[in-house]
Amino acid sequence: MVTQSNNHIDAIPKVLLQQLLDVLSAKGYRTVGPVVRDGSVFWDTIRQVADLPLGWRDEQTPGRYRIEQTGSTRIFGVVHGPQSVKPLAFAPREPLLTIERSKGRVSVQPTMPKSEKVAVLGVRACDLAGLAIQDHIFLKDAYRDPYYRIRRDGLFLIAVNCTRALATCFCASMDTGPRASANFDLALTELDEEMLVEAGSEAGREVVRALTCAPASPAQTREAERQIKACAGSQTRQLDRSRLPSALYDAHEHPRWDDVAARCLACGNCTMVCPTCFCHSVEEAPDLTQTGSEQSRLWDSCFTQEHGYIHGKNIRPTIKDRYRMWLTHKLASWIDQFGTSGCVGCGRCITWCPVGIDLTEELPALLNSTTQVKKESIRS
Amino acid sequence: MTLFSQVTVNAAPNPYLIQPATIVEKIREAEDIDTYRLRFVDEQVRRSYRFAAGQFNMVYLFGVGEVAISIVSDPDEPESLDHTIRMVGRVTKAIAQLQPGDELGIRGPFGQGWPLDDAQGKDVVIVTGGLGCAPVVGAIEYIFRRRNEYGAVKILHGVKTPHDLLFRERFDVWRRHPDTQVLLTSDQPDKTWHYHVGVVTELFEQVVVDPARTMVLMCGPEIMMRLGVPILMQRGIPATAIYVSLERHMECGIGLCGHCQLGPYFLCKDGPVMRYDRVASWLGRTGV
Numbered sequence: 001m002v003t004q005s006n007n008h009i010d011a012i013p014k015v016l017l018q019q020l021l022d023v024l025s026a027k028g029y030r031t032v033g034p035v036v037r038d039g040s041v042f043w044d045t046i047r048q049v050a051d052l053p054l055g056w057r058d059e060q061t062p063g064r065y066r067i068e069q070t071g072s073t074r075i076f077g078v079v080h081g082p083q084s085v086k087p088l089a090f091a092p093r094e095p096l097l098t099i100e101r102s103k104g105r106v107s108v109q110p111t112m113p114k115s116e117k118v119a120v121l122g123v124r125a126c127d128l129a130g131l132a133i134q135d136h137i138f139l140k141d142a143y144r145d146p147y148y149r150i151r152r153d154g155l156f157l158i159a160v161n162c163t164r165a166l167a168t169c170f171c172a173s174m175d176t177g178p179r180a181s182a183n184f185d186l187a188l189t190e191l192d193e194e195m196l197v198e199a200g201s202e203a204g205r206e207v208v209r210a211l212t213c214a215p216a217s218p219a220q221t222r223e224a225e226r227q228i229k230a231c232a233g234s235q236t237r238q239l240d241r242s243r244l245p246s247a248l249y250d251a252h253e254h255p256r257w258d259d260v261a262a263r264c265l266a267c268g269n270c271t272m273v274c275p276t277c278f279c280h281s282v283e284e285a286p287d288l289t290q291t292g293s294e295q296s297r298l299w300d301s302c303f304t305q306e307h308g309y310i311h312g313k314n315i316r317p318t319i320k321d322r323y324r325m326w327l328t329h330k331l332a333s334w335i336d337q338f339g340t341s342g343c344v345g346c347g348r349c350i351t352w353c354p355v356g357i358d359l360t361e362e363l364p365a366l367l368n369s370t371t372q373v374k375k376e377s378i379r380s
Numbered sequence: 381m382t383l384f385s386q387v388t389v390n391a392a393p394n395p396y397l398i399q400p401a402t403i404v405e406k407i408r409e410a411e412d413i414d415t416y417r418l419r420f421v422d423e424q425v426r427r428s429y430r431f432a433a434g435q436f437n438m439v440y441l442f443g444v445g446e447v448a449i450s451i452v453s454d455p456d457e458p459e460s461l462d463h464t465i466r467m468v469g470r471v472t473k474a475i476a477q478l479q480p481g482d483e484l485g486i487r488g489p490f491g492q493g494w495p496l497d498d499a500q501g502k503d504v505v506i507v508t509g510g511l512g513c514a515p516v517v518g519a520i521e522y523i524f525r526r527r528n529e530y531g532a533v534k535i536l537h538g539v540k541t542p543h544d545l546l547f548r549e550r551f552d553v554w555r556r557h558p559d560t561q562v563l564l565t566s567d568q569p570d571k572t573w574h575y576h577v578g579v580v581t582e583l584f585e586q587v588v589v590d591p592a593r594t595m596v597l598m599c600g601p602e603i604m605m606r607l608g609v610p611i612l613m614q615r616g617i618p619a620t621a622i623y624v625s626l627e628r629h630m631e632c633g634i635g636l637c638g639h640c641q642l643g644p645y646f647l648c649k650d651g652p653v654m655r656y657d658r659v660a661s662w663l664g665r666t667g668v
Binding site: 245279286306310 | 395400442444481485629634637641646
């Protein structure tokens with residue numbers, strides 16, 4: 001959303017940002033932020049502002065991700081890495097139960113994660129929207145997931161409003177960004193000299209009260225607004241949802257599925273980086289003595305062979321079936337299931353696809369008439 | 381917000397928790413099929429466990445994993461829990477090695493069962509194929525315990541060969557109920573077979589239905605539903621009076637793991653029993 005919020009906004013000089021980390025630590029939070037590693041950024045524990053990617057920025061295009069050091073004073077110049085905030089609540093591997101067997105008797109103990117207060121600094125608006133979708137799935141549907149609940153309850157979310165869009169971003173057309181509009185404790189906007197701070201919860205207000213800050217000047221808030229609006233305006237990709245879900249259901253036999261299937265490697269990267277994908281499998285790992293066993297869940301992907309397996313038969317044997325399953329679920333059936341799109345416009349699936357498949361290109365092609373699609377594929 | 385207005389929240393603190401259950405009896409049904417009669421180890425669980433006909437459990441084997449299996453027993457006797465299991469996959473082949481006294485684990489019951497309240501006062505036509513008869517056995521027992529509350533009952537069951545006919549004695553018992561017709565057919569008969577020969581949809585010709593007061597319960601291969609439902613609809617039975625029990629990969633049973641989707645539905649949570657008009661446009665599509 002680009003609309004300005006009515007919340008009170010403070011400004012803190014960037015040199016005092018360390019104070020925010022210290023206040024959070026004093027309140028018992030482990031502070032986590034984006035840290036440069038392996039040519040990208042990943043969530044990691046941070047103790048000082050210097051741990052953050054000062055001066056770095058990322059460039060993302062279909063199938064390509066690069067970061068470079070620009071020497072700028074921007075702390076949050078990297079928009080995002082492959083991880084959304086998802087793995088902090090929906091763990092990629094979550095032990096569920098330990099089971100013991102002795103003399104034919106079976107006993108079962110749940111293995112709940114340790115409750116931990118974690119303050120996450122630098123969450124983008126698209127990822128907050130993704131987290132809200134995951135909250136709906138794991139906490140507000142017919143069954144409540146107690147493992148997700150414990151991890152989620154420990155999170156203190158510090159958003160950073162985006163002032164620069166990547167070539168792959170399309171949050172503006174999904175109404176999820178570039179401004180964080182909800183579901184945060186604090187939201188920052190980074191200017192050249194200051195951070196503007198807005199509290200979104202009582203816990204957030206309590207933290208702001210402990211900071212050395214002054215109300216932001218009208219000039220500062222105007223400048224922040226200008227930069228956020230400019231970020232939205234600079235986005236070149238978009239997704240037209242007006243005919244969804246029905247138009248995509250109707251496109252089930254469209255020849256474009258064959259076209260995209262010929263490019264797709266079924267590697268599952270798109271599902272691993274997606275802030276909303278929730279498929280998981282359950283794995284049983286017995287110990288060598290056959291007296292103990294651990295049951296865990298692991299992120300799964302609808303691109304795997306096993307995803308559509310039922311006794312001796314695979315419901316989705318081809319890559320075409322699996323790409324169609326993924327896109328139709330993400331953009332269409334998700335709306336029927338949860339009342340929202342499954343896409344938040346972060347663009348990660350475009351960037352991290354090894355062959356650069358772009359859903360903002362695939363969707364219009366699939367909703368086009370068949371004849372137009374044929375012409376396009378001849379041209380390319 | 382969602383398609384499903386009636387989301388009932390399950391208050392169980394941990395839906396992943398497995399309850400140990402002892403195999404009290406193992407009944408050989410066919411060369412590769414056994415029925416396991418189970419009894420929960422925990423007395424409180426045993427007393428409070430209830431299920432509806434058509435629901436399923438996640439059946440767990442220590443060190444191997446879980447598999448979704450429909451409940452085949454009578455919902456009015458929930459302390460005796462029966463699962464009829466064919467040896468077909470990794471988990472079910474390992475379960476087949478167990479003997480009475482061994483323990484399995486149970487999570488459930490899950491999913492939506494047959495609409496037996498809505499069927500009250502109506503004629504009920506039950507169409508099944510192969511092991512597909514298992515999920516309706518509980519429904520049939522439920523109806524016969526309340527025989528006066530239902531109209532005519534017609535049970536049409538098809539098998540590939542006479543060897544595949546399970547629950548033979550039950551069919552004979554059901555046949556003796558008033559106003560009840562039991563019709564069996566086999567694709568490939570042998571000398572002992574004295575019923576119809578052919579596919580189950582051919583049995584429709586031997587059945588008189590009043591479309592205005594008939595409810596159909598169907599379970600078996602999807603091809604049987606795709607071929608059978610149009611014939612029933614031609615005879616005037618609306619799609620809204622036809623219920624089918626569907627099968628997809630079910631791994632969590634609680635609508636979270638994502639595997640059992642059919643279009644907008646999670647079959648473990650919204651199904652496995654679905655009203656036909658809701659899934660008609662999805663059945664028969666490739667890759668869904």
